[in-house]
Amino acid sequence: MSIDIGGMRKPYLDQSATFDTTDLVAQEPWGQFQAWFDQAKACSAIEEANAMCLATASKSGVPSARMVLLKAFGPEGFVFYTNYESRKAKDLSENPQAALTFYWEPLKRSIRVEGSVAKVSEATSTEYFRTRPLGSQIGAAVSHQSRVIAGRQELENREAQLKAEFGDGSKVLDKPEAWGGFLVTPVSMEFWQGQSTRLHDRIRFRRPAPDEKPDPSITHIGTDGWVYERLAP
Numbered sequence: 001m002s003i004d005i006g007g008m009r010k011p012y013l014d015q016s017a018t019f020d021t022t023d024l025v026a027q028e029p030w031g032q033f034q035a036w037f038d039q040a041k042a043c044s045a046i047e048e049a050n051a052m053c054l055a056t057a058s059k060s061g062v063p064s065a066r067m068v069l070l071k072a073f074g075p076e077g078f079v080f081y082t083n084y085e086s087r088k089a090k091d092l093s094e095n096p097q098a099a100l101t102f103y104w105e106p107l108k109r110s111i112r113v114e115g116s117v118a119k120v121s122e123a124t125s126t127e128y129f130r131t132r133p134l135g136s137q138i139g140a141a142v143s144h145q146s147r148v149i150a151g152r153q154e155l156e157n158r159e160a161q162l163k164a165e166f167g168d169g170s171k172v173l174d175k176p177e178a179w180g181g182f183l184v185t186p187v188s189m190e191f192w193q194g195q196s197t198r199l200h201d202r203i204r205f206r207r208p209a210p211d212e213k214p215d216p217s218i219t220h221i222g223t224d225g226w227v228y229e230r231l232a233p
């Protein structure tokens with residue numbers, strides 16, 4: 001029998017100002033992302049402002065989603081690191097498209113991103129790997145991510161071996177070949193601000209189609225080749 005949670009809803013506190021296209025900090029999405037990300041980072045109720053849900057799909061269109069951590073962002077896109085033999089990496093090798101969703105509950109904000117995906121350079125992955133704490137480096141080296149394993153023990157044995165070998169810092173643990181970054185280059189970025197009235201704000205930036213003539217009564221021309229518009233909640 002299913003458990004009915006249909007009545008599970010909390011009133012949103014009336015703390016968010018209406019967010020209009022005229023309130024944007026920039027006419028392109030990166031300035032807006034930076035402003036919201038900085039506020040999420042500064043919010044003590046948010047543990048990991050850089051946690052985001054990454055959705056991929058296989059060649060045959062089967063979707064899968066999981067959380068990853070954002071490690072860099074800028075006009076070229078969003079970077080996360082993972083194992084290149086994992087399910088997400090297999091999906092991305094067959095179908096290099098992804099969607100990302102951030103949700104910052106205390107701020108009642110969400111950002112949705114869609115775009116194409118490519119691996120970052122081996123040099124960038126190596127450089128980033130070297131900055132990780134040894135425990136994280138060992139974790140990446142130990143785990144053949146997303147493979148079926150017999151039990152925890154094999155992970156712990158391998159971790160203990162690597163700790164014994166590299167724990168005193170006299171030797172450098174090289175980046176595993178199958179570990180590295182992906183760059184998601186957005187074609188759309190949507191900023192969602194929850195409102196107590198449930199008439200939530202949604203402002204979407206997107207790359208227009210090459211032959212598109214945006215309707216100026218609803219779609220605004222931004223900078224750097226972006227257009228932006230309001231979506232119904």
Ligand SMILES: Cc1cc2nc3c(=O)[nH]c(=O)nc-3n(C[C@H](O)[C@H](O)[C@H](O)COP(=O)(O)O)c2cc1C
Nearest residue numbers: 051066067068069080081082083086087088089146
């Ligand atoms: C908050 C959070 C952050 C995570 N960050 C990462 C990450 O940056 N990279 C990663 O490979 N997995 C990360 N994981 C684990 C993934 O969600 C997932 O279990 C793993 O990557 C395997 O996914 P896949 O089988 O779909 O490839 C994170 C999990 C959580 C809950």
